[in-house]
Amino acid sequence: MKEFARLFTRIDQSTKTNVKVAALAAYFASAPEADRLWTVALFSGRRPKRAVTTTRLREWAAEAAGYPLWLFEEAYPIVGDLAETIALFLPPAQTDSDHGLTHWINMLRGLSEVEEPRRKLAVLAAWDELDATSRFLFNKLITGGFRIGISQKLMTRALAQATGKDEAELAHRLMGDWSPDTTTYNALIEAEVPGADASRPYPFYLAYGLEDAPETLGAPNAWRAEWKWDGIRGQLILRGGTHYVWSRGEELMTDRFPELARALDFLPDGTVLDGEILAWDGAPMPFNALQKRIGRKSVPKSLLRAAPVILYAYDLLEDAGADLRALPFGMRRARLQALLADLPKDAPVRLSPQLPFEDWATLALARSTAREVRAEGLMLKRADSPYLAGRKKGDWWKWKLDPLTIDAVMIYAQQGQGRRANLFTDFTFAVWQGNELIPFTKAYSGLTDAEFRQITAWVRKNTQHRFGPVRQVTPAHVFEIAFEGIHESPRHKSGVALRFPRMSRWRQDKPVQEANTLEDLKEMLRSFG
């Protein structure tokens, strides 16, 4: 674990991307193959199956340190990370170990086979022979969420540096349904067998938000426009007589959307479509209809009827088994239109329309009506753009509607986690109903670190009541809350639920009496819900 711990320390000690990538590249060049493979797996969101529950980990850590559990539970929110809390809470290790990353992972994987008392002994023994950093990483292997400042993108770049292979090719190789059990480092990274894995998706091309006026993009005729839908970006793969559905977060969602299986009846093998998964009743349904489908691995019939999904396709990445990504968007789009032209009305794949426009002003007018078609705004794609991998500037832009906003009063505050531990960052907001403040949303983001520090100091001095980690504060501060949509919600006291709420401005100029009312929110629900 020491070599991996050194790698982690070098990554963690730097705020500079190139230093992190260089450290990782050096590790890929020198670490044992099995450790390399696991490192790739960990940094691409794959981890060993959880062998121990976090409840047990907390209990064992408190016991091993010789302190009551409540003391551990108090320390945890202050440290902000369970793996780190355990590493720091325990007394220093008594012995030393030279085992590598793969050894510890295999040891953890073996634990799911054994009875709990043996599991506990093994974990306690590990804690007692790992130094603080290794212990933290070991705990991270158990608790998951291996977010230590290296994104999959940076890891792929480091791998490219270490192997001399093309970054985009590596990104493609790392996609899909593999694990260190089903492949080797050589097969995954080095071997010359393209397309060996039928389920493997293409890396998604992601757009940046357009911040300047569209005129800055140049001549309108070089661009194509379509609605930006509020669903789940997905890739539908038809290969080898079967189908796969991948989300943009690289989650295999085939079983969650069984409707899409019927695509095999209408489309040829060797087809890969990029589009939006939407709940559909002849037109896109509100996002909260789709939301009911997201959390479920299997879907009851009633829900299939209430919120059926389709893929609203907007790009063709593979046709007749050939990778089309290098073709200009205009040509891919033409082939997509031809492919979907004769599909029956009840097919689970439909063509997301393009919006014709002569000039930017016409398009701006169309954009202003996006909410009427349940879109979030527009997508602008350069007609000659290839399909790139990852988030790239220049050829694709999101041109979203301005968010809806409402001025609300902060009434509860809670500390954040991880990087935001010890700062109050999670707030509950309320609007007026007569003289009463009715909570209607939480929000966590949108303020600067300096503002969070300022509000944290204020919360400490203005706490009225504590409910566990939640503090009720004096209603004194008004924030402008921005959000993308509003829905009816019987589960909330206010009767509404917001989509993507965040703090867009701290209205230090506004007295609490001038915050908006519940009636204002209901009016928005009537207009935009």
Place this chain on the structure above:
Amino acid sequence: MTRDPVLIFTDKGIYCPAGDFYIDPWRPVNRALITHGHADHARPGHARYLATGIAAPVMRHRLGDISIETVPYGAKLTLGMATVSFHPAGHVPGSAQIRVEVGGEIWVVSGDYKLEDDGLSTPFEPVRCHAFVTESTFGLPVFRWRPQAQVGAEINAWWRSSLAEGRTPMLGAYALGKAQRLLSLLDTGIGPVLTHGAVENTNRVMRSQGITLPDTVPVTADTRIADHPGALVLATPSAFGSAWARKFGKLSTGFASGWMQLRGVRRRRAADRGFVISDHADWDGLNRAIKESQAENIYVTHGYTDIFTRWLNTQDLEAHVVPTEFDGETLDEAEA
């Protein structure tokens, strides 16, 4: 017969009715006994101050023209019905625990303290008492310090590796206490130490009172980093990211604080390195100091008061939270 407690906790600070004085008060009072010169303990506006002879020069420097009497460690003074003495707290040079005895009952106010001998401050001495008022800045078991020599070696290694990468190391720490302690740990064989004005002012005060510190080069408007090859810059955290910091070219930044124990704080500070070194007692130090005081009543202030109080109560001690207007050196201030 009932009588006033030796010390009571008022909205101006800790008050001794028998002696009619306050300890580290935060609103102006007639007579203030001061544990040490940090701003949350030595505040302006009191009519008369009393502190140790070693703490006084820095207080004069920070608070200007104040009326201050001084007392050596261990000397007993009679103030009204109270007998008062100052005892080493080991926090910064001149810092004291204040012992107050009234009618045979002894209370000790620790101020801020640490148990490790830092080589500059008079080392902490336990004082037996009936009631002990303790800080709890790092009152959680996740805070455990390593010996300062180890941290010093880590800092010197970073100094060397920064130079090897063509960067100037800039180390951030409080101007009073921590900066001088770091200075004494630095290996000046590597290169010169350039100091920010706030740090150098305190250095000057301490040197003039006979405290030996390594040589430093104060940074002025004319200072050019090229004239000082191999230099490390010692500055207050507020200097980071300022125009002042840019004159040193490519930097490697480091902070030295107990809060650097927490990865979340290290990352939020966005410094290249965090060195875990504190002038406050760690978890084990707090517990040891309380035990050695042999006090039955513990009053917990400045820090994780609720948690630490609950912990002490499970250890068969009678512990209470002291309400204070200031959280002491909380994370937020440490980062501001």
